[in-house]
Each structure stands twice: as structure tokens, then as C-alpha cells.
Amino acid sequence: MKVPKYFHVKSQILALIADLGPGDPVPTERDLAETFATSRTTVRKAIAELVADGRLVHTQGRGTFVAEPKLMQVRQLTSFSQDLTSEGWRPGSVVLDIAEVAADAELAARLRVPEGARVHRVERLRTAADEPIAHEVAHLPGPLPRLAEELDRLGSLYATLRECYDIELALVEDTVETAVADPQQAALLGCDTGQPLLLIHRTGLDVDGTVVEWTRSVFRGDRFRFVALQRVGADAVPVAGASK
Amino acid sequence: MKVPKYFHVKSQILALIADLGPGDPVPTERDLAETFATSRTTVRKAIAELVADGRLVHTQGRGTFVAEPKLMQVRQLTSFSQDLTSEGWRPGSVVLDIAEVAADAELAARLRVPEGARVHRVERLRTAADEPIAHEVAHLPGPLPRLAEELDRLGSLYATLRECYDIELALVEDTVETAVADPQQAALLGCDTGQPLLLIHRTGLDVDGTVVEWTRSVFRGDRFRFVALQRVGADAVPVAGASK
DNA sequence: CACCCGGATTGGTCTATGCCAATCTATCAA
DNA sequence: TTGATAGATTGGCATAGACCAATCCGGGTG
Structure with a gap:
């Protein structure tokens, strides 16, 4: 060699x-x-x-x-805050943008809504101990009146869905792949361009199988570890339309 | 910018x-x-x-x-072969080494066996369409007589456990992080040193909660996507001792 | 004391260049 | 026709040097 x-x-x-x-x-x-x-x-x-x-x-x-030997890990992105808190980090998030947009072809397919439908877009920077660790863009279908205000009040997106709109997540499908940081992402996350990142797409379903979110998250690869717990057999049911 | x-x-x-x-x-x-x-x-x-x-x-x-726009994905590493077959790849694996070794401190903790216990070590190169995509080292506790022969006969590690030793996986915990290829890994996987990789550790439990495998897999980051399907709530039970 | 500014330090980017290693190709010989 | 070989091509590694940009530090000024 x-x-x-x-x-x-x-x-x-x-x-x-x-x-x-x-x-x-x-x-x-x-x-x-x-x-x-x-x-x-x-x-x-x-x-x-x-x-x-x-x-x-x-x-x-x-x-x-x-570097700090800091490998943070979350078991489920839906319990991001709890996971980080329990490990001693101070989780936080900064809302970069929140708006209603028209769904393009791919987004419509992911959320299973008609193309052009109005959906909510929530762009956030997630932090731990005031340090950026992930850039996240969530898309949520359906009318969610006063989403910005409620999210600002509660902080957590999932808590907001649950408490304000009675939407409870039951099943999530995460896909994890690597990516390299472009200058924008590097600036947001405070790392070098070209650094390896974890690119995670999440489709969230409620008990009825309705898609309630489709989210793209970019995590710093040098700080983060993703943990998935899976039953063998029964859970091996693909989320239709969630894969490319 | x-x-x-x-x-x-x-x-x-x-x-x-x-x-x-x-x-x-x-x-x-x-x-x-x-x-x-x-x-x-x-x-x-x-x-x-x-x-x-x-x-x-x-x-x-x-x-x-x-490059080929080939992003392979598996839903569960336990169904590696099925997933790749169903997407049209031809999965295969090459056994690089298979032996019995004494468990060091970390391995003993992962497998929940006494330090120094004899465990099986199976090192494989996994392929799709004759192209290497992952380097995998599995550790399995307990006596598994004639493991090498049986594995050679059946090809699949999980099929061997099930059919020859009546061991059925019920729950797996995967941790996913990024890594960069060192010269050895690059040579094995046929990629450049420094390339981003997906580093996956898997703890596999049977229905009793007994650890039946602990595996470290290194996937080419440019070819692979990991998919995890998780229930929200009930499944959020950590596998004790599985995390660092 | 608080503030500002300029130089020194340190990483960030880019250039020009040389040589090595793997591959391909054209040629020549058996 | 087959096979070996030499040269050309292409990526891989490493060098030395230049300049830019962010930061830090120390001295001067108010």
C-alpha cells in the first residue's frame, strides 16, 4: 500500500x-x-x-x-431537544425564514398534495450550546393558521403541531447520506467548505398515514451522529412515495 | 459571501x-x-x-x-440483499477474514460478554454489481460451530444465524456518522483517500434483548443512502450500553 | 481607563512547476 | 494473430512562493 x-x-x-x-x-x-x-x-x-x-x-x-470530543447524537429527530438536553447540551433554534409557498412537483409528491398547493416552509438553524449544528428546511402541508406565532411561542415544531393543531407524528422515515459543504452551508454551520455533512431527509406521518412534514436537514458531520432504532420485520414497510 | x-x-x-x-x-x-x-x-x-x-x-x-447517478439505499442493513436486489443491483459479498478472537474491553461491553470471551469476527467486503460498496466487520458472541462453512453455504449472515443457530434478530440500533477514507479503506472500496464515508455501527438484539451482533460498516458516501423507519414514541428506548 | 489603529501573526486561496504512477496506444517481433 | 514493449497521456503527489483575510496584540490617544 x-x-x-x-x-x-x-x-x-x-x-x-x-x-x-x-x-x-x-x-x-x-x-x-x-x-x-x-x-x-x-x-x-x-x-x-x-x-x-x-x-x-x-x-x-x-x-x-x-477539537472538543463532542459527538452529539439524537435518537430521533423528533426528540432533538430532549436528546440534546439529556446529554448536557443546550439546544436552541433560530428561525431564518417562515412563509407559505406553492408546492413544486417534487415537494407536492413528497407531501402528497396537488402541485401548486400552498404549503408552509420553515427554515431554521439548529444550535447546541449556541453553536450551529444543523440547517433545516421543513415543509408542512395543510392550513396551519398563525404558525409563525405559535412556533415562536413554543419553540419546538413538533410541540406546536401537537399542541396547536392536534397533529401527532406516528412514523418517520429518515434517509441519511453524505454531502460536502458549499460556501453557503459552510457559512451557516461555521465549518469549512468541502467538509463532510450528514444530509437527512425526513418524511413524517401521523397515525392515519397522512404526510405531515417533509424536511431536509444538513448536519455538521464532525459533530454529529444519527441514531436509528428499528424493529426487524414488521417495520420494514416503505413509506410510499418517500423514496426517489 | x-x-x-x-x-x-x-x-x-x-x-x-x-x-x-x-x-x-x-x-x-x-x-x-x-x-x-x-x-x-x-x-x-x-x-x-x-x-x-x-x-x-x-x-x-x-x-x-x-459518474453513474447511482444512489443505492437500504432500509435495514438486515435486509441488505433484498433491498439491493429489488432495486436491480446484484448484491454480493466477499469474506475477507473469519476467525474467533478474544473480546477486548469495548467489544465485551458492546456484546455484553466478559472481557476476554471468545467471539466470532467476520470481515466482509460487500458488493453491488461487482463493485465494492462497503467494508464490514461483524462480531458475534456465543458458540457458533462451523460458522465459516455455514456462512459460505448460505451467503447471508442473517440467514445463517436464523437457519443454522435459530437466532432471530428483533431489534437493531444503528448509529450513522461521517468519516473520511484512509488509504486502506480507499483501496478496499475503490475510492479516493479523504472521500466522505458513512460509518455505521449496528447493535442487533434478539427478542430477549440479548445482543447477537455488533457490527461496524463503512460505506462509500458517494454511492449510498441509509434509510431508517422509526415509530415515534414507543420505540424511543435506548439500547443500554450501545452508545459510547 | 476606554478606545482606536496599525503591524504582526495565522489560516485561506491560488499559481506555476516538477516528477511519479497507472493506463492506453501504436509499433514491432515472434 | 498474438504478445511484448516503448512512448504518450492522464491523474496523483508534492514543492515553493505569493498574496489575501481574519484575528490578535500593543502602543498611542482621547
Whole structure:
């Protein structure tokens, strides 16, 4: 196996930070290049992978530091707040946009409404300990009068659906895939462009099998772990129309 | 929003390949650098992200090509074979190693057996249409006589457990996170080092709640999508000891 | 003391270039 | 026809250097 040089550098940096704690500074890229007798480009490639791994964080003008060993996980996105709270994080969310829009072809199919139907669109930035961890755009069919006000009052989207509109989620289908951050997402999430992300699409159904939400979430891959608990056999029923 | 040049190049390449079909060649890196009036380094960074996105594939000595729009998905890893078959892929697996080993501390905790207990280790490369898509290491507790022979006979690990040892999975907990490919994984999966991967850990329980497997799977992020179907409420019971 | 500003530091991007490794192709020989 | 081989092509890795942008720090000013 031919191992490129930047991979050796990566190992050496890992050895360096083994004795350090979260938040401790790592030597500058120029220093590392000199001590490892290599170029800054090679050091940067090694550091980039360590950042993607969640081992380091770096900020322009400040430096590079050992990352917090913070892998947050949620069991179900519907209990996002509880999960994070129980693990000691302070969950929060910032509503970036909330509006009524006309459903395009794909959205109509996902929500099983006629194309052009008016649906609600809720765009939020989800945070933990005031740090952005996910960008989320939810689409909800049906009339939901005063959604903005109620959501603002209760904070939680699912609590709002339950308490204000008597909508109770019974089944969710999540699809999880990887993506790489584009400049917009990177800016929102406070990570580098090109960083691996977890892209999660969620279809939520109530007890009748009616689609009550279709949501696209983008999580920072270096901070997050998704957990799914599945029964074998009985639950293996696809949500019709939920897959591409 | 400041958008770096390589991102513009990425967009321009996307425009180029919009009219092309899967397998069609893309101009060489040196050509692209010239037509976009930039350096090869910048072109390579743009291409690297497009490869991570699953839009392009490239091979040393051959060139760069438009990728197949192949996003495979499985609903449950326990029905890997059925899921892929039903979507037209030809699933297969290659047993790389199968042995009995002593459980170290972490493995013992995961499987809920004493440290040092003998457990089975099954390392496989999973394929679809003869293309590697996942590297999987399964650990199984308890005596499973002639496991290698039976697994070789039936092909499927879950079928073997069910038919030969009367072990039926009832509940699985999957955790999904991102990772980047190291040289070994890249070689096994046929992708670039540094490419985003889906790292999935699975704990499988039978009806009694006994842990019957603990498995670590690494999927190519550019080809794969994980699907989880979850009931809301009742199923939200953590698998004790399954989380770090 | 509080504030502002300018230089030094550090990461972010881009260039130009060289050589290596895998592949393909055209040629030549058996 | 078949097979080996040498050269050209293409991506893979690494270098050295330049300049930009964000941050930090220290000194001067009010």
C-alpha cells in the first residue's frame, strides 16, 4: 500500500495532539511544515482531513486547535431537544425564514398534495450550546393558521403541531447520506467548505398515514451522529412515495 | 459571501457535464485549467468536491468521467440483499477474514460478554454489481460451530444465524456518522483517500434483548443512502450500553 | 481607563512547476 | 494473430512562493 506523505504527516500530528486537551493550540501550519520537513500545502491537506474527522478545528487569523470530543447524537429527530438536553447540551433554534409557498412537483409528491398547493416552509438553524449544528428546511402541508406565532411561542415544531393543531407524528422515515459543504452551508454551520455533512431527509406521518412534514436537514458531520432504532420485520414497510 | 475560485470552477464543470451522460469523459485537468484560465491545482480541488458529491469519478491514467447517478439505499442493513436486489443491483459479498478472537474491553461491553470471551469476527467486503460498496466487520458472541462453512453455504449472515443457530434478530440500533477514507479503506472500496464515508455501527438484539451482533460498516458516501423507519414514541428506548 | 489603529501573526486561496504512477496506444517481433 | 514493449497521456503527489483575510496584540490617544 502506497501511503502518501500527507497521511504520514496526519499521523504525526495525531501523535502531537495525543497529549493535548480540547482547545489546546497546535503549532502553526508554517511551523509544522518546517518540523516535518515538508511544504505547507502537504500540512494543510493533513490538517484538512483531521478537521473533517473532527479532531481539529481551525479559524483564519486565530490558529488551529484540538477539537472538543463532542459527538452529539439524537435518537430521533423528533426528540432533538430532549436528546440534546439529556446529554448536557443546550439546544436552541433560530428561525431564518417562515412563509407559505406553492408546492413544486417534487415537494407536492413528497407531501402528497396537488402541485401548486400552498404549503408552509420553515427554515431554521439548529444550535447546541449556541453553536450551529444543523440547517433545516421543513415543509408542512395543510392550513396551519398563525404558525409563525405559535412556533415562536413554543419553540419546538413538533410541540406546536401537537399542541396547536392536534397533529401527532406516528412514523418517520429518515434517509441519511453524505454531502460536502458549499460556501453557503459552510457559512451557516461555521465549518469549512468541502467538509463532510450528514444530509437527512425526513418524511413524517401521523397515525392515519397522512404526510405531515417533509424536511431536509444538513448536519455538521464532525459533530454529529444519527441514531436509528428499528424493529426487524414488521417495520420494514416503505413509506410510499418517500423514496426517489 | 466570498466564493473561492475553485467553487466557480466547480459550477462551470457542472455546466459542462449537464449535457453529458454517465460514463462520458470530462476534459483533462490540464485542459480544464487552460480553458478556465486557472491552475491545475484549483481544477483538482473543484474536481475533488465533485467526486465527493458523486458527480464524477476519476482514475489515474484513464481520466475523469461523469459518474453513474447511482444512489443505492437500504432500509435495514438486515435486509441488505433484498433491498439491493429489488432495486436491480446484484448484491454480493466477499469474506475477507473469519476467525474467533478474544473480546477486548469495548467489544465485551458492546456484546455484553466478559472481557476476554471468545467471539466470532467476520470481515466482509460487500458488493453491488461487482463493485465494492462497503467494508464490514461483524462480531458475534456465543458458540457458533462451523460458522465459516455455514456462512459460505448460505451467503447471508442473517440467514445463517436464523437457519443454522435459530437466532432471530428483533431489534437493531444503528448509529450513522461521517468519516473520511484512509488509504486502506480507499483501496478496499475503490475510492479516493479523504472521500466522505458513512460509518455505521449496528447493535442487533434478539427478542430477549440479548445482543447477537455488533457490527461496524463503512460505506462509500458517494454511492449510498441509509434509510431508517422509526415509530415515534414507543420505540424511543435506548439500547443500554450501545452508545459510547 | 476606554478606545482606536496599525503591524504582526495565522489560516485561506491560488499559481506555476516538477516528477511519479497507472493506463492506453501504436509499433514491432515472434 | 498474438504478445511484448516503448512512448504518450492522464491523474496523483508534492514543492515553493505569493498574496489575501481574519484575528490578535500593543502602543498611542482621547
